[in-house]
Amino acid sequence: MSSNSPSSPLRVLVVIASxxxxxxxxxxxxxxxxxxxxxxxxERMVVDVVDLGALALPFLDELEHPSTGVYAHEHTRAWSRRVADADAFVVVTPEYNYGMPAVLxxxxxxxxxxxxxxxVAFVSYGNTSAGTRSVQMTKQVVTTLRMMPIGATVALRIGDSIEDGRVSERPMLGRAARQVVVELARVARALRPLHLAPATDGTTPGPVDGLSLSRVGEGDDVSELLVLQRSCWVEEAHAxxxxxxxxxxxxxxxxxxxxxxxxxWAVRRHGRLVGAVRARAVGSTWEIGRLMVAxxxxGNGIGSWLLAVAEQHAPEEATTVALFTGKRSRRNIALYERAGFHLTAAPTTPDDAxxxxxxVAATTLA
Ligand SMILES: Cc1cc2nc3c(=O)[nH]c(=O)nc-3n(C[C@H](O)[C@H](O)[C@H](O)COP(=O)(O)O)c2cc1C
Structure with missing residues (x-):
């Protein structure tokens, strides 16, 4: 997950799409x-460049639908971390047969x-249409993924703009490229609260509308929490x-x-209890547990959001954040791995967990 501080640098992933x-x-x-x-x-942007040619992802080879976040292969997990870390994207794409390259x-x-x-911004290139038909096709795909294409764009006609395999230095092209960065930064900052972990002061709205976060106090009636817990662990029982x-x-x-x-911590959506998580300090370990979402x-980000809330409250003396889950709870394990946790051998772990x-250093950076 990318950093949640509004002042931290924006991370831009430039995707080479051929x-x-x-x-x-x-x-x-x-x-x-x-x-x-x-x-x-x-604009205080950190630029990362990924070459899809060098990345060499196989044709999609995951059993589960990507929306589950359950990834069996390390190549998927690595790609997931890279994309999750980004706040914005620039796709550098050619046009193949009036469309986007298959690798993209x-x-x-x-x-x-x-x-x-x-x-997401596009830098396209091609012959007659300067790659713009590829961009149109890609926009249809990225909006389904809830990415937000910006208006500023660079479109290079190969015949006019490329000499000896390099882009010619033309003022108009340079201006267009710089405009892309300015607009991308502006939109990325505005969208950040939608995809980031919440600020601890409760001002960030979270991944979906209508959420309110509160601490469960000692005198509170926890019967709703008990009902939520039972309903959430039915899936664990199956898994x-x-x-x-x-x-x-x-x-x-x-x-x-x-x-x-x-x-x-309990989270309500339009008043209804939909999630909770608990944490405590044990020596230098911040133990997190009972992460539950109705x-x-x-699948709408509440679990990752709650996990980040719990992590952010780790006391200063904590060096490690730890949690247990069922051995076969693949969805949970995938969520924790996406948040930067690693499976760790421990002699006291029960057989089925x-x-x-x-x-904690990774938590601060994440
Ligand atoms: C399979 C293929 C299909 C192409 N189709 C188009 C096209 O529909 N429109 C176009 O303007 N250029 C087309 N081109 C030309 C490419 O825009 C040009 O070769 C460009 O350099 C391809 O990008 P790349 O060198 O990064 O692979 C096509 C090229 C290839 C290899």
Whole structure:
């Protein structure tokens, strides 16, 4: 997940969207990055360039739909982290047969939530139409992923703008490229609250509308929390093929007891309790647990958001954030890995569970 501080630099991912030997794309991307260096510095943007040719993702080979975030392959997880880290994208694309290159469509299809609520600009090139038909086709795809195409654009006609495999220095092209950066920065800043973890002061609205976050206090009636917990752990019972899960059996008195010794956050959507998480310090470890999101609200970012809330409250002395989940809870494990946690061997872990950890330094950077 990209940084949640409004003042932290914007991270821009420049995507080189062709893969054939002898292609023009890397030269066009290099021109764009060089031509806009002063503007990206002024806008406090950190530019990362990914070459889809070098990345060499296989044709989509994941079993689960990308919207689940359950990724079996390391190449998908690495791509997910790279895209999740970005606040904005610049796609450098040619036109192939009036459309987008297959390598670009494939790279987009791999992921889902990682793209959402982030602006995208296009630097296109081609023969007669300067790649604009490729851009039109790509816009149809990226808006489905909830990316936001900006208006400023660069379109290069190869015959007019490229000599000896390099983009010619023309004032008009340079101006267009710089305008892309200025507009991208503006839109990226405006959209940031939509895709970032919430600020701890509760001013950030979260990933969907109508959310309100509160701390569960000692005197609170936690019966709603008990009902939510039971409904959330039904899926865990299915995934792990067992009913022997404490959250399914706990009584109201049990939940009241742990709510006194853990810090518990509850999130409501338009008044209805839809999620919760708890955390406590054990030595230098900030233990997070019972991350729950109402089943009908799953997949819209509330879980990642709540996890970030819990992480942000780690005390200064904490060096590690830790959490357990079911060994076969693939959806949870995927969510935690996307948030930078790593599966960690621990001798005391029960047979049916796994431990995931993250250093607090990584939490601060994430
Ligand atoms: C498979 C293929 C299809 C192409 N189709 C178009 C097209 O529809 N319109 C166009 O303007 N140029 C088309 N071109 C020309 C490309 O725009 C030009 O070759 C460009 O350099 C391709 O980008 P690349 O060098 O990064 O692969 C096509 C090129 C290829 C290889």
């Amino acid at each position: 893969s054939r030997p002898g292609r023009l794309a890397p030269a066009v991307a290099e021109w764009f990055v060089e031509t806009t260096r002063r503007e990206t510095e002024r 469509k494939n790279a987009l299809d791999y992921l889902y939530e990682e793209w959402a609520w982030k602006p 792990n093929d067992t009913l022997d899960l404490a959250p399914l059996h706990e009584t109201l008195a049990d939940v009241q007891a742990w709510a006194k010794t853990w810090t518990v 089943p009908d609200q799953a 796994v431990l995931l950890t993250k250093s």
